[in-house]
Amino acid sequence: MKFLIILFSLIIFQTEYPHxxxxxxxxxxxxxxxxADGKTYMLGHITFQKNNKNGINTNMIVEGHRxxxxPQMDxxxxxxxxxKKGQILVWNSKYIGKWRFDYEVKLSRDKDFTIGDN
Structure with a gap:
């Protein structure tokens, strides 16, 4: 039973953030x-690779915008x-370099009927 609970938790955790x-x-x-305001948001979780701790005090900005x-304490x-496409700039005072990663908004059809063929 304990195994099934752990397995179920892992499945839910993995699907919570698919990217x-x-x-x-x-x-x-x-x-x-x-x-509901019609705007698209990126929701997520950031951690430090070195120690797997939450990436608090990390700045994240949409490149080319203000x-x-x-991130929150968690x-x-x-x-x-x-x-719909762009780059996120990430940096933290503990690390010398800045890091950019690309995003492309992909929403499921049941949440956004403006994307894809309907």
Missing amino acids: TAQNKDFMVKYKFEKK IGTV GTFELELPD
Whole structure:
């Protein structure tokens, strides 16, 4: 029974954030969500690769825009996305370099009827 609970938890955790981006310093797991205000958001969790701790005090901005966020104490974040494609700039004072990763908004058809063939 305990095994089934653990397995079920792992399945739920993996599907919570279907996208992953990582480099030697950070791992970002994320998903896209269209909210009632009509805007698209990236929701996710960031951790440090070195010690697997939550990526608090990490800056995340949408490249070319004045939109950014800092993760909560539990490593979760919510970032408004102005475009369907772009780059996220990530940096933390513990690490010398800055890191960029590409995103392309992909929403499921049941959440966003403006994407894809209907």
